[in-house]
Amino acid sequence: MDIIEINQNENATEPEIKNEGSPATSNGDKKNKPERFAKIRKYFREHKKMKWLVIILLIVIIVTAIWFGLQMKNNKSAADKANPPSTDLTGDAVKVATVASPLTGLQVSEDAAKQPIVGVMIENHFPDARPQSGLSAAGAVYEAFAEGGITRFLAVFQQPLPDSIGPVRSLRPYFLRWGLEYNIPIAHAGGSQPALADIGTLGMKNIEALAYGSSYFFRASDRPSPHNLYTNNSKLTALVSKLGFDKAPTFTPLTRKEDTAPVTAANPDIKITYGNASYNVEWKYDASNNNYGRSQGGTVQNDRNNSAQLTAKNVVVMFTPTSYGTQPDGKPETIMNLVGTGNAVVFIDGGATVATWSKASNSAQTKFADSAGAEIKFNAGNIWYEVVPVGNAVTY
Numbered sequence: 001m002d003i004i005e006i007n008q009n010e011n012a013t014e015p016e017i018k019n020e021g022s023p024a025t026s027n028g029d030k031k032n033k034p035e036r037f038a039k040i041r042k043y044f045r046e047h048k049k050m051k052w053l054v055i056i057l058l059i060v061i062i063v064t065a066i067w068f069g070l071q072m073k074n075n076k077s078a079a080d081k082a083n084p085p086s087t088d089l090t091g092d093a094v095k096v097a098t099v100a101s102p103l104t105g106l107q108v109s110e111d112a113a114k115q116p117i118v119g120v121m122i123e124n125h126f127p128d129a130r131p132q133s134g135l136s137a138a139g140a141v142y143e144a145f146a147e148g149g150i151t152r153f154l155a156v157f158q159q160p161l162p163d164s165i166g167p168v169r170s171l172r173p174y175f176l177r178w179g180l181e182y183n184i185p186i187a188h189a190g191g192s193q194p195a196l197a198d199i200g201t202l203g204m205k206n207i208e209a210l211a212y213g214s215s216y217f218f219r220a221s222d223r224p225s226p227h228n229l230y231t232n233n234s235k236l237t238a239l240v241s242k243l244g245f246d247k248a249p250t251f252t253p254l255t256r257k258e259d260t261a262p263v264t265a266a267n268p269d270i271k272i273t274y275g276n277a278s279y280n281v282e283w284k285y286d287a288s289n290n291n292y293g294r295s296q297g298g299t300v301q302n303d304r305n306n307s308a309q310l311t312a313k314n315v316v317v318m319f320t321p322t323s324y325g326t327q328p329d330g331k332p333e334t335i336m337n338l339v340g341t342g343n344a345v346v347f348i349d350g351g352a353t354v355a356t357w358s359k360a361s362n363s364a365q366t367k368f369a370d371s372a373g374a375e376i377k378f379n380a381g382n383i384w385y386e387v388v389p390v391g392n393a394v395t396y
Contacts, residue, residue: 102249103139103158103182105256105380114248115159118207118240119179119186120231122153123169126278126297128227134162135310136303142178144387145322146170147332149276154178154186158249159237164305166230168209168217171195174320174336174387176204180363185245187236189217189229193327202362205245212239252365257377261290265350270315272386273393281386283315285350291381292347313381315347316368318357322389336387344368345394346376352396 098107103117117139123129124143135141138155146152146169154175155165171191176198179186185205190196199206209217209229216239220228240246268285270292283292294301294310301310321337339362344355346368355376359366368376388394 100253100256100380101139101158102251102253103156104382105253105378107380112158116240116246117156117158117182117184117249118161118236118245119154119156119175119182119184120165120236121169121171121175121186121188122155122165123167123227124151124153124279124296125227126150128224129167129169130296131302131304132166133230133304134165136306136308137162138382140383140385141312142175142385142387143281144172144174144320144336145274145334145389146172147334149274149279151274151279156182156184159233159240161233161236162305164230164232165236166220167223167227168229168231169226171199172334173198174334174338176202177338177362178366178385179204181365182249182251183363184249185240185243187231187239189226192331192333193329194333205243207236207239207243207245215239254383255375255377256380259290259379260349261287262350267347267352267396268350269396270317270347270352271393271395272317272388274388275392283312283347283384286311287350290349290379294384311382312384313348314378314383316383316385317345317347317394318366318385318387319343319390319392320387338362338366339364342390345396346378347396348379 097110099110099113100106101108101113120134122132122135124132132153134157135153135155138157140156142154142156143151152169152172152175156179157165168187168189171186171188173192173195176186176195180202183205185207187207187209189209191199198204209231216235217229217231218235219225220230222228237246265285265287270281270283270285272281272283274280278297280297282295282298284295285292289311291311291313292315294312302308303310319342321340321342323335325333325335327333338359341356341358344357346353346355353370353376355368355370357366357368370376
């Protein structure tokens with residue numbers, strides 16, 4: 001914009017004008033500028049090929065710049081979708097709060113920690129029930145005799161459950177009592193007469209698979225009956241909700257600690273004798289993951305769902321007073337006394353701690369203490385409880 005200043009000098013004959021919109025230029029500059037452009041135009045007229053090369057080069061530069069800009073935008077968008085920031089009401093990013101899972105001690109969201117917990121009786125008959133489905137997803141697994149030297153599992157899960165769980169088999173009184181420690185429902189297919197009687201007497205939350213049929217349980221066609229009863233996440237979750245068992249956990253969690261993996265494991269190999277060679281267990285320590293890999297009957301034991309070897313972050317061997325009798329219907333019965341105290345060995349971080357277990361009542365939680373009476377702290381992660389009769393051999 002031109003601004004006019006009026007000079008008040010009475011000798012002035014006309015106003016002085018200053019152009020503040022652009023820098024002052026000399027007459028020589030005004031003359032040379034058109035000449036420079038004329039030379040450039042003349043050069044391109046005489047060198048037409050060079051003119052087109054310059055034009056093409058400019059187009060390539062512009063297109064490349066646009067392409068890189070779009071790529072950077074797309075990469076940022078993909079990263080934002082993969083890691084969406086949580087925000088508070090002001091729009092500022094906030095860190096998602098986590099808490100320890102009551103079942104495993106692993107850090108999970110607050111909502112995940114409140115999900116229902118359920119137990120499932122899983123068969124271990126050799127060879128018809130192996131490999132089982134879902135054991136690798138359990139936060140706790142109890143292995144103990146059923147009858148005839150055959151062991152069975154109580155697998156304890158927190159929702160969401162595995163895609164397939166089974167084979168589902170019958171209940172025994174001692175598995176029921178471990179379930180009471182968590183105040184959880186147990187899914188099972190029938191049970192021994194003492195176990196079925198204890199359901200009502202002791203108030204176990206009952207999920208009788210045989211009473212609900214194909215809506216919630218199903219028979220697999222590739223295995224013979226009775227080793228082929230299964231359930232899955234959607235079916236069992238729906239049934240837990242239908243029965244009103246979909247409540248947040250209320251039990252007191254075990255005390256956990258940080259991993260302290262040793263340079264050299266003091267006890268890298270655990271061998272547990274159940275009696276029958278097909279059921280003897282071996283756990284081998286894996287220093288790279290600070291956990292134990294499971295074999296049974298001399299064979300690596302895998303989960304059918306993912307073909308991965310079963311592993312445990314913590315292994316607990318409980319020596320339990322065990323006797324054998326006969327049920328009212330004449331069938332054999334295994335009797336375990338879980339209320340009281342007994343010896344145990346706890347395997348964590350590649351080492352072994354001689355311990356004692358104690359359980360004050362049928363529904364009380366089992367506690368573990370070292371030789372000095374101090375509470376044992378477990379690593380965050382799953383626990384396998386190997387429950388053997390007093391006198392059975394365990395080497396490590």
